[in-house]
Amino acid sequence: MEYAGYVGRFAPSPTGRLHMGSMLSAVASWCDARHAGGTWYVRMEDLDPPREVAGAASDILRTLDAFGLHWDGPVMYQSGRHEAYAEALSQLLDEGRAFGCACTRKLLAGATVYPGHCRSGLRAGQTPRSYRYGMSSGVHGWQDAVQGGQSFVAEELGDFVIKRADGHWAYQLAVVVDDVAQGINAVVRGADLLDSTPRQIALRQALAPAAPAISWAHLPILVNADGQKLSKQTLATPVEADKAPDILVACLSLLGQRCAHEEKVLEMMQGGDVTGILAAAAQGWEMARVPAAPIHSQG
Numbered sequence: 001m002e003y004a005g006y007v008g009r010f011a012p013s014p015t016g017r018l019h020m021g022s023m024l025s026a027v028a029s030w031c032d033a034r035h036a037g038g039t040w041y042v043r044m045e046d047l048d049p050p051r052e053v054a055g056a057a058s059d060i061l062r063t064l065d066a067f068g069l070h071w072d073g074p075v076m077y078q079s080g081r082h083e084a085y086a087e088a089l090s091q092l093l094d095e096g097r098a099f100g101c102a103c104t105r106k107l108l109a110g111a112t113v114y115p116g117h118c119r120s121g122l123r124a125g126q127t128p129r130s131y132r133y134g135m136s137s138g139v140h141g142w143q144d145a146v147q148g149g150q151s152f153v154a155e156e157l158g159d160f161v162i163k164r165a166d167g168h169w170a171y172q173l174a175v176v177v178d179d180v181a182q183g184i185n186a187v188v189r190g191a192d193l194l195d196s197t198p199r200q201i202a203l204r205q206a207l208a209p210a211a212p213a214i215s216w217a218h219l220p221i222l223v224n225a226d227g228q229k230l231s232k233q234t235l236a237t238p239v240e241a242d243k244a245p246d247i248l249v250a251c252l253s254l255l256g257q258r259c260a261h262e263e264k265v266l267e268m269m270q271g272g273d274v275t276g277i278l279a280a281a282a283q284g285w286e287m288a289r290v291p292a293a294p295i296h297s298q299g
């Protein structure tokens with residue numbers, strides 16, 4: 001895989017329509033990529049059929065298009081990537097970095113961190129239910145472009161699942177395998193994923209030691225009046241394509257961007273010119289202006 005310039009991505013799960021929280025990630029990652037003259041991919045994280053909603057993937061793509069957030073290359077669907085994930089699992093098992101875990105949900109009930117029961121191998125007669133990555137000890141950290149210096153102690157993260165007991169691939173493994181395959185070197189996403197990042201950094205180093213480190217930017221999460229994260233679970237309102245110009249400008253304002261208050265951008269908003277708004281946003285994009293703390297939003 002060649003790494004020529006900035007390669008970023010937006011990776012929604014097709015569990016419903018895009019709402020303000022997901023739109024903020026889409027807009028920020030698109031602007032960051034376009035400002036850098038880089039590549040921006042869309043990846044559909046459709047690995048969890050029970051949570052998926054029929055038609056959501058195509059609805060998300062139609063919405064991005066209506067907002068002028070055009071992507072490069074074909075959309076990657078994780079549901080078509082089982083072979084790559086299986087290969088990664090066998091690589092990790094061969095290298096002794098992953099292990100089969102026979103623990104039942106009942107046995108692990110109440111444990112916030114995996115207690116390491118199966119780390120040194122299964123007893124005779126036990127069969128793996130899931131597979132886990134064995135975190136190496138020490139501190140795992142990175143410099144985040146929005147949240148600043150981050151560090152997590154391995155013992156607080158624990159050995160995490162990379163293939164689930166129900167047979168589905170875990171999010172952590174799929175994301176890392178796909179980021180490597182697509183040459184991703186910049187990730188802009190919500191701060192709700194902050195504690196996934198040290199796990200993904202460790203997995204990336206194990207699976208692709210030659211791949212460059214990713215530059216990370218974790219955006220503030222949007223919360224409602226009760227302080228709950230806006231999500232499909234808290235019934236966040238989906239964004240409407242016919243309000244795209246206003247929603248884009250609202251996103252840019254929440255992201256602290258100067259252009260959201262420029263007269264020419266407000267004129268383009270009145271005129272419904274999403275392409276013009278995005279061009280101005282990409283040109284003037286400043287990650288340093290994005291706030292770190294959670295944002296209260298009506299949406």
Ligand SMILES: [Zn+2]
Binds near residue numbers: 118
């Ligand atoms: Zn176990």
